[in-house]
Amino acid sequence: MTNTEKHPTRRGFLDWLIGIGTSVTGLAMAVPALMYLWPAARTGGSDNVEVEGASDMAPGQSKTVQVGGKAVIVVRSHGGFEAYSAICTHLGCLVQWDGTKRQFLCPCHAAAFDAQGRVVSGPPPAPLPPYRVKEVAGKVYVSPT
Amino acid sequence: MGLSHRIKSFLDDRFDTATARTIIDQQAHKRLPPHTSWFHVFGSLSLLLFVSQTITGILLLVYYRPTPEDAHQSIQYITAEVHFGWLYRQIHAWGATLMILVVLLHMLRTYFHGAYKKPRELTWITGVLIFILTITFGFTGYLLPWNQIAFWATTVGTESANKVPYIGGWLRYLLRGGDAVTGETLSRFFVLHVIILPWLLTGLVVIHLLLMRLNNLTTLERVGEEKPVPPDSGIPFFPVHVAKEGVVAVLLLAVLVTLSVLAPWEIGEPADPLSTPPHIKPEWYFLPSYQLLKYFEGPYGAMIGIVACSVPFLLLFLWPFLDRGKERHPRKRPLAVAFGVLGLVAALFLGYLGHISETEQTFFGKRYHIDLLGWPHEIVEEQGDAEQAH
Ligand code: HEM
Numbered sequence: 408m409t410n411t412e413k414h415p416t417r418r419g420f421l422d423w424l425i426g427i428g429t430s431v432t433g434l435a436m437a438v439p440a441l442m443y444l445w446p447a448a449r450t451g452g453s454d455n456v457e458v459e460g461a462s463d464m465a466p467g468q469s470k471t472v473q474v475g476g477k478a479v480i481v482v483r484s485h486g487g488f489e490a491y492s493a494i495c496t497h498l499g500c501l502v503q504w505d506g507t508k509r510q511f512l513c514p515c516h517a518a519a520f521d522a523q524g525r526v527v528s529g530p531p532p533a534p535l536p537p538y539r540v541k542e543v544a545g546k547v548y549v550s551p552t
Numbered sequence: 553m554g555l556s557h558r559i560k561s562f563l564d565d566r567f568d569t570a571t572a573r574t575i576i577d578q579q580a581h582k583r584l585p586p587h588t589s590w591f592h593v594f595g596s597l598s599l600l601l602f603v604s605q606t607i608t609g610i611l612l613l614v615y616y617r618p619t620p621e622d623a624h625q626s627i628q629y630i631t632a633e634v635h636f637g638w639l640y641r642q643i644h645a646w647g648a649t650l651m652i653l654v655v656l657l658h659m660l661r662t663y664f665h666g667a668y669k670k671p672r673e674l675t676w677i678t679g680v681l682i683f684i685l686t687i688t689f690g691f692t693g694y695l696l697p698w699n700q701i702a703f704w705a706t707t708v709g710t711e712s713a714n715k716v717p718y719i720g721g722w723l724r725y726l727l728r729g730g731d732a733v734t735g736e737t738l739s740r741f742f743v744l745h746v747i748i749l750p751w752l753l754t755g756l757v758v759i760h761l762l763l764m765r766l767n768n769l770t771t772l773e774r775v776g777e778e779k780p781v782p783p784d785s786g787i788p789f790f791p792v793h794v795a796k797e798g799v800v801a802v803l804l805l806a807v808l809v810t811l812s813v814l815a816p817w818e819i820g821e822p823a824d825p826l827s828t829p830p831h832i833k834p835e836w837y838f839l840p841s842y843q844l845l846k847y848f849e850g851p852y853g854a855m856i857g858i859v860a861c862s863v864p865f866l867l868l869f870l871w872p873f874l875d876r877g878k879e880r881h882p883r884k885r886p887l888a889v890a891f892g893v894l895g896l897v898a899a900l901f902l903g904y905l906g907h908i909s910e911t912e913q914t915f916f917g918k919r920y921h922i923d924l925l926g927w928p929h930e931i932v933e934e935q936g937d938a939e940q941a942h
Pocket residue numbers: 591592593594595596597598599600602655656658659662665667668672675676677678679680681682683757760761764768769770
């Protein structure tokens with residue numbers, strides 16, 4: 408056994424110091440850089456959105472609007488307005504409302520959801536989440552539930 | 553005294569140029585194994601395409617603007633107004649596809665020659681990393697024109713990341729720079745595409761080439777029985793192999809320009825985050841994984857699907873350590889060759905299914921609707937109006 412291994416020498420201590428020092432400095436620089444890359448919380452627009460021209464929509468028609476940065480599909484039925492997330496729960500394409508079939512259809516992998524957003528056919532694993540609809544003085548507002 | 557002579561003596565006075573010249577000479581005239589053939593040119597062709605991508609990419613950067621408002625417009629400007637802008641855009645787009653193809657051919661060559669075996673395991677592993685970076689180049693570059701197809705293909709692609717077990721949600725958020733594909737995503741992909749990936753790939757290619765030179769190209773002898781190629785035998789790298797590479801390089805450039813002129817990539821409609829166009833499919837090199845994913849349904853299925861898609865890549869990384877056989881000659885490794893051919897055929901078949909899924913095709917005179925999973929359903933014509941049988 409050499410002297411170095413038994414008693415820490417000045418050389419061994421310096422090696423150790425440089426090793427630890429470099430790692431700690433590196434880590435101290437990497438952590439804020441990684442945090443920097445994490446998307447800063449940012450509201451993607453308003454959370455309570457008026458549906459422009461809602462009063463002109465005939466029963467069976469639909470409109471896609473953005474609520475809090477996410478696409479929402481508003482459908483006018485005979486009873487009034489209903490809104491669901493337009494983002495297909497499979498891989499994120501936007502569904503369209505088919506007024507005759509009374510279904511939301513996804514153009515990407517041929518999924519169908521019924522008028523309550525439940526999966527009828529196709530690969531989506533979950534229903535379309537509903538949005539809250541409020542009618543105030545003839546105007547229609549959509550917001551997350 | 554001529555100018556070149558003056559430069560030479562200037563350098564000779566200051567540096568040990570003799571040593572440098574010996575090294576360069578040795579490398580240039582290095583003898584490659586006797587079986588070195590036309591199949592051995594795919595590595596340098598990959599390099600050529602990488603250089604071409606770098607040059608055309610820098611040219612495009614002069615006019616391209618990475619924001620949702622300007623991106624599509626700036627590409628239109630490049631193609632319509634800038635001198636030769638259309639050419640550089642097309643060469644960059646076609647070059648990307650050809651680069652992936654050539655890198656794949658290079659992998660096949662080294663696989664079938666058993667070049668991944670000891671002592672070249674690290675050359676192979678850096679190669680697999682290079683391959684992954686190359687397709688990441690394709691994925692990030694595809695979004696930059698900010699057109700409908702690219703926007704929605706990226707939405708679907710990043711949504712697939714959500715299915716990764718445990719960290720999927722974070723991964724998608726980080727990739728997109730938020731919940732949805734937006735200008736934040738464009739910035740991120742832009743930085744990856746023009747700064748991070750080029751430097752990473754440059755570093756890896758340099759290491760890859762150094763390793764390749766240190767071990768020379770593989771002979772077809774058994775592991776541990778390879779004999780060095782003596783200076784008076786084998787194939788001289790310069791000029792014999794370089795001449796072959798030159799011939800194929802010129803052919804490749806001709807193909808590149810021909811494709812650019814005869815089959816130009818379209819710019820398409822600008823991205824519209826409020827409407828998804830029909831027939832969204834990824835580029836051909838993602839089709840096999842994309843098709844494979846479709847067979848796994850439900851929340852757990854999707855997770856298993858993503859894991860299944862990563863198995864081929866894992867196998868590539870681990871392959872030098874899984875195949876411990878000593879033989880290199882393909883005729884003496886029937887199992888490894890069969891496995892390679894099987895993998896290739898499976899990828900081609902899945903890719904083909906992905907390509908024809910959700911279209912109508914004619915086989916043996918009958919029209920079929922091909923469904924999502926690739927099953928054909930015969931289309932029966934009834935009293936003039938076409939109706940689907942199923
Ligand atoms: C930009 C991408 C690439 C470049 C520029 C490149 C470049 C090269 C070159 C010039 C050679 C020597 C000539 C030849 O064998 O063709 C080589 C050898 C090699 N490459 Fe690559 N390569 C790339 C990607 C890959 C990939 C994706 C793999 C495998 C997964 C790979 C694995 C190998 C191996 C194992 C060798 C040694 C071959 C032997 O010893 O015979 N390379 N590479």
